[in-house]
Amino acid sequence: MRSGSTTAACAALVRRDLTLVWRRRGDAANPILFALIVVALFPLALGPEPEQLRRIAAGVVFVAILLAGLLALDTLFRSDYEDGSLEQLVLSPHPLSLLLACKIAVHWFTTALPLIIVSPLLGELLHLAEPLRGLLPLALLLATPLLSLLGAVCVALTVGMHRSGMLLALLVLPLYVPVLIFGAGACNAAQAGLPFAAPLLWLGAALVLALVLAPLACAAALRISLS
Amino acid sequence: MNALTLWFHKTGSPPTAYRLAGRIMPWCYGLGLVLGLVALYGGLVLAPRDYQQGDAYRIIFIHVPCAWMSLFAYFFMAANAFIALVWRIKLSEVLAMAAAPIGAAFTFITLVTGSIWGKPMWGTWWTWDARLTSELVLLFLYLGVIGLHAAIEDRRQAARAAGFLALIGIVNIPIVHFSVNWWNTLHQGSTVRLMGPSKIDASMIWPLLLMALATHVWFFGSVLARTRIGLLELDGGKDWVRAIALDDDKEAHA
Amino acid sequence: MNDFLAMGGYGAYVWSAYAVFFVVLALEALAPRTTRRRVLADLRGRLKRRDARNEASA
Numbered sequence: 001m002r003s004g005s006t007t008a009a010c011a012a013l014v015r016r017d018l019t020l021v022w023r024r025r026g027d028a029a030n031p032i033l034f035a036l037i038v039v040a041l042f043p044l045a046l047g048p049e050p051e052q053l054r055r056i057a058a059g060v061v062f063v064a065i066l067l068a069g070l071l072a073l074d075t076l077f078r079s080d081y082e083d084g085s086l087e088q089l090v091l092s093p094h095p096l097s098l099l100l101a102c103k104i105a106v107h108w109f110t111t112a113l114p115l116i117i118v119s120p121l122l123g124e125l126l127h128l129a130e131p132l133r134g135l136l137p138l139a140l141l142l143a144t145p146l147l148s149l150l151g152a153v154c155v156a157l158t159v160g161m162h163r164s165g166m167l168l169a170l171l172v173l174p175l176y177v178p179v180l181i182f183g184a185g186a187c188n189a190a191q192a193g194l195p196f197a198a199p200l201l202w203l204g205a206a207l208v209l210a211l212v213l214a215p216l217a218c219a220a221a222l223r224i225s226l227s
Numbered sequence: 228m229n230a231l232t233l234w235f236h237k238t239g240s241p242p243t244a245y246r247l248a249g250r251i252m253p254w255c256y257g258l259g260l261v262l263g264l265v266a267l268y269g270g271l272v273l274a275p276r277d278y279q280q281g282d283a284y285r286i287i288f289i290h291v292p293c294a295w296m297s298l299f300a301y302f303f304m305a306a307n308a309f310i311a312l313v314w315r316i317k318l319s320e321v322l323a324m325a326a327a328p329i330g331a332a333f334t335f336i337t338l339v340t341g342s343i344w345g346k347p348m349w350g351t352w353w354t355w356d357a358r359l360t361s362e363l364v365l366l367f368l369y370l371g372v373i374g375l376h377a378a379i380e381d382r383r384q385a386a387r388a389a390g391f392l393a394l395i396g397i398v399n400i401p402i403v404h405f406s407v408n409w410w411n412t413l414h415q416g417s418t419v420r421l422m423g424p425s426k427i428d429a430s431m432i433w434p435l436l437l438m439a440l441a442t443h444v445w446f447f448g449s450v451l452a453r454t455r456i457g458l459l460e461l462d463g464g465k466d467w468v469r470a471i472a473l474d475d476d477k478e479a480h481a
Numbered sequence: 482m483n484d485f486l487a488m489g490g491y492g493a494y495v496w497s498a499y500a501v502f503f504v505v506l507a508l509e510a511l512a513p514r515t516t517r518r519r520v521l522a523d524l525r526g527r528l529k530r531r532d533a534r535n536e537a538s539a
Contacts, residue, residue: 085300153395157375157388167378171371171392174399178406202406217395224387256510272485278485282489289502332509340498347494445506452513459520463527 009094010102017106020079027075031068031111034120038064039122050127057126058136058187064122065115065140066147066176070169073151075223076103077159086159090226094119097215100222104152104215112144129191136187142203143183148205149214150175156221178202239318241458242467248451248458255448262441269434277431286344287431292439294337296446297365298400300330303450304372305397308390317461318454320386323393324376325453329446331369338362361404368396382461 001007021028042060043053080086089099119137120128128136154171158164186199237243265408277284307323312314341359342352353359372389379385427435462468488495 128395154392157392158378161378164378167371167374169366170374174367174371174396174403177360177364178399178402181403181406201388224384224391227384227387276489281491283491283494285495286489286498287532293502321504328512331507332505336502336505339501343494343498343501347491445502445510449510449513456513456517459517461522463524468524469528472521472528475518475521476525 006094006098010098013089013102014106017103018110020066021106021110024034028110028114031072033113034071035061035064035068035118035122037113039125040068042126046167053126054129055191057123057128058132058191059184060126061119061122061128061136062140062143062180062184062187065119065144066180067113068115069112069144069147069151070172070176072107073148073155073172074165075111076107076155080169081159086222087226090222096219096222100152100218101211101215104148106216107152108145108148110149116144131190132187135190135196137182139183139186139200139203142200142207143179146179146203146207146210147176149210149218150179153214153217153221156218157225159222159225179206182206239316241317241462241465244318244340245455245458245467248455250446252455255444255451259445259448261442262437262444264435266438266441268430269437274431274434275428279328280348283347285345286340288434288438290337290340290344291334291435292442293340294362296437296442297330297334297362299443300326301365301369301393301397301400303446304330304390305393308393311390312387312394315384318458320383320390321454321457321461322450323390324372324386325457326446327369327372327376327389327393328453329449331366331373333442333446334362334366334369338366357404361400364403364429365400368393368399370417373394379480382457384448 077086116137119140123136151172158168182199182203186196191198276282304323304326307319311319311323346352372393375392376385376389379388457470486492
């Protein structure tokens with residue numbers, strides 16, 4: 001690729017973000033630990049009876065991963081905002097939406113993908129039903145990029161605020177609700193023996209739409225926040 | 228510049244808008260109050276008892292208009308947010324942010340009166356069906372817009388960011404409503420139709436529609452009141468605001 | 482009158498719902514007054530400080 005081209009810029013950005021994550025690879029375990037703790041709280045609160053846990057397993061794992069992702073969302077722009085590279089990114093001649101799409105992709109790869117890999121273990125802790133062993137990671141594979149994309153738009157609106165944690169959760173929750181309903185709904189339907197393809201297809205459609213529109217919305221939101 | 232354009236630009240200017248809002252506002256409140264009282268008399272006294280729900284159905288005369296208002300306020304907010312983001316019109320920024328707390332209030336009333344109505348009728352204070360869940364999500368959207376607007380120092384940037392959030396949220400409202408439709412709905416279907424016969428008796432529909440009108444008028448009164456304050460905040464350094472601040476002080480100490 | 486208040490046995494529900502309606506809307510209408518007073522007071526403070534600064538540097 002030519003050195004000044006947009007492709008080169010995106011590749012450089014991806015390489016930079018991956019390097020930065022690698023330098024603090026211990027931190028990458030935090031979302032996993034958080035999800036683990038959340039999942040562990042439920043048997044402690046509700047009692048260890050396998051039948052009871054099996055009924056709520058898929059939903060609880062989904063919520064735990066959603067919350068872990070929410071906490072991790074803050075790291076998307078924070079360090080870049082603090083050292084000024086975010087402004088440089090916004091000012092660059094390359095399409096901001098494309099650059100942001102790359103950032104979000106790396107963020108998803110380093111925070112959500114480990115969670116998806118760990119999800120069977122989380123499910124096992126709650127005695128997840130047999131037919132869901134493959135379906136849960138698949139549903140998460142469709143849902144988590146959607147959560148990352150929607151979350152990125154909201155983080156862009158609150159970038160630079162000091163204690164934006166609660167506000168971010170409030171902003172992002174209404175957008176997460178349909179994703180959760182469809183994702184966990186597919187798993188619960190499968191568990192009940194009902195057809196579950198439709199919610200997954202809806203998630204897929206929403207994901208495709210978000211892949212195109214969310215980076216654009218994120219770029220617009222970032223421009224508003226940094227103006 | 229023709230007369231209409233001139234009028235448009237003049238009305239958009241903060242001091243003119245402030246004065247105009249101040250003149251219209253009391254009329255809106257007054258008219259809203261009068262229409263509301265007439266509607267309540269029609270609903271509480273004149274309308275007959277429902278054969279199925281007895282007198283409990285009379286909650287409809289506040290619950291339904293507030294539900295309609297909670298949606299109308301959001302569209303008002305989103306429309307003004309769109310104008311503010313695209314054309315950067317100050318007045319639209321202020322109008323959009325003024326609508327948010329009023330919309331949140333109406334949404335809150337809708338949820339609480341609905342819950343109170345649900346207890347004797349359905350036997351439960353709450354249920355997670357499409358209408359109730361999407362109304363609750365609407366409340367969260369309003370609170371998010373209000374929260375974001377309050378969290379940013381610069382008033383214009385705050386209005387733009389919160390307005391952007393409102394626009395994203397507007398897509399979410401039908402999505403949440405349809406997504407929750409996977410589950411059985413306990414809430415009744417539409418009774419009042421825009422075209423064609425409604426499934427409700429005439430003696431009950433006129434107080435309902437009158438109350439809907441009353442709440443709309445009241446909403447505009449409130450929006451204008453809050454807009455005036457928003458304009459004062461926005462133009463804090465300007466002479467016209469300083470004159471009002473000093474006048475206000477003189478009045479308070481007179 | 483008593484029949485009216487009793488609302489066919491549903492009095493508690495109907496009247497508490499109407500109470501919520503009136504109270505919330507009243508609060509919502511009165512809130513701007515407090516905000517207006519606060520905004521103007523803040524503004525006066527800022528103006529005073531600015532005038533004092535201008536005097537001092539003049």
